[in-house]
Amino acid sequence: MWRIIGKPTGIYSSWLSDMDSLTFVHGTFHWLGLSQNESVTSYDISNEVFKEIPLPDGMFVVPDMKYVKHGFSVLGEMICICSTHRDQWKYTFNVWIMKDYGVKESWNRFFTIQSADLYSLIPEYSRHTVRLKALRRRGGVVIYVITVFVSRCSGRALSFLCSIPPYQTRLTYYRPAKGCEGRPGRMPGRRSSTVGSRRLRFGSQLKYWGSFYFLADIVLLHPSSPCWHLSCAIIRDFRKTQQQFAGSTGIAYRGINLKMTLCKLVKWLRPPLLLVKFSSDGSCIQGKRVVKHFEEKIKMDVDGAMGIHFNEEIVVDILSRLPVRSLLRFKCVSKIWMALISEPYFTMKHLKLAKNNQNSPKILFVKDMFTSHLSSLMPASLPLAQFTENVQKLDWLYGRKPRNCKIYCCCDGLVLVGVRKYDNIKHLMLLLWNPSTRESTVLRSTEFLPSEDYICGLGYDATSGDYMILKIGYQSCSEILALKSGSGRTIGEPTGIYRSWLSDMDSLTFIHGAFHWLGFSRDEFVTSYDISNEVFKEETISKWKVCGSGHELRQTWPFGIGRDDLYLYYSL
């Protein structure tokens, strides 16, 4: 039923006709009105009243500006107004945002673009994004995408200002400044930031405990350059259990595909802190979210008088430098330490640090037939005497002594091992083993016949953030197993299977996100399987450059992995 609700105030037809529709937020419809003063006029549907919200002082006082156009919309639940003024040559685009609904003082000039070379800017809004389509005077389109992520902690939007540099600047790459990368931090006072020619800075550290996470970024499409310039932004809502992006910009950066980039960003974000208890068979029996810890810094001290106060971030920083053995021990220190050490984010950080640390490489070796030992490997050449120091003896995998045991390959400190037990000689069990924590899992048995021979490899897929195990059977069948999700499936027929070459290899060689093996069809090939894009590829060996001997090589015959390249040992 339609009904008449009285005469609205501030109706100004040319402004209303510029709007696509009335903007609805906070249970109220809004439009830009003009009565004695310019204001935002609103109609509250629950209380059925018209209201006026004052505009910021000086918003419309723009003398000598000949052409003024307004837009009205909502960004992250805050009402926002854009105005475009055009003087003869100069063109100004402003976006204002009202951080606290209804409070005049909270109007804030969000950003300004000034240019003499543009003749139109068309804003399009979505929940957290303003996309500005700018038409240039001399042809071509520039698109600015401004993604706004708003922290709603304590009902206030944290302030940050950014301005967009003139589009003429050849921008190469914007990235969030240090401190915006999603680690807990403080806001050191009020700081508005300006854009330098290369680098975009926001408040040097943005607060993120609260329900929303925010980063802000700009994506630029430059008309004269074929590539998208990317910086990406992500929002996460801690109230939801699942990680999710409430808004992220769908832009690709050069060759890297979008998913990949997003995954990289995901690593900046930490998952909500979870206290989870595991039962002995590995199933999760109790999960408890302790998000509250994020709302205030974790104070580790108990004895206030002694006053060792430090927050979770610093504890994590210190702990991530410790060896695995100490960490397993320190889980016992307190509940908070246990939670911190058990967090997947912590594991990731620890691994990242260990990879960059020269002293952390470990060597795994088998001594006296089948006893495994783990030793720290000092960098470069290692005298044998040193080698035997600091060796930890490891227990048998899977209980007691196996009939035989083969180490296939390693990836990020995880080892893929095949074990044959005495009671079932025919069956080769595949295990994934972490010698540092001495934990192992038996990998799900697959559809391969137990007697069938196969070769396998272990690699990390950055796209899905999961470890993948690829098994290639000699009878042209193949199967891939994702470790975390536990899903295995066949992936079609690999090409170039040549049994005797495959059986010479210890494992499939993994580099650049793809497994490689030496294949043979019409010609000799290096065949590879890309785990992100799930495709088989072939490359003829004849195209390869011959490099001199003496390169530092690791991994197994016939391939070696140098710093970043794949080498092939090839005897003539």
Add this chain to the structure above:
Amino acid sequence: MVKLKSNDDKEFEVEEAAVIQSEMIKNMIEDGCATSVIPLPNIDSKTLIKVIEYLNKHINMGKAAETGEEDDLKEFDEQFVNMGWEELFDVIMAANYLNIHELMELCCQSAADRLKNKSVRAVREMLKITNDLTEEEEQEIINDAPWAFEGPEIDDTVN
């Protein structure tokens, strides 16, 4: 020169070249917010003196390599972190707040080295952490990896 003010209202003058090792103050200076005194409400004067001592020593980090002062600097760093836990954590907090990467790295590594071989009891005592785990929970953790709790190198002393 840049003036810094600690939370107990003492002012310190530091050379700009030294103080811009702090990412936070560098940003403030670039944005022109550092015209007068910069108040540092989280840092007391004792800690600030320590931090300034470090900043002044590391002022010419790049030049050190050329002039062969690297060892000197290394020695200074070793001496610098030779302090009590409370003091060390105060410096870490300050370094974190001021965003001085090198100092943070130095102090956190020092803290990690001290903790590395300590027993659980020693860590609790050193850092004044009360054990809020029940006996069963604790036993469960030990049972998961008993080898991590035994060994000749584990140090039960508190220092």
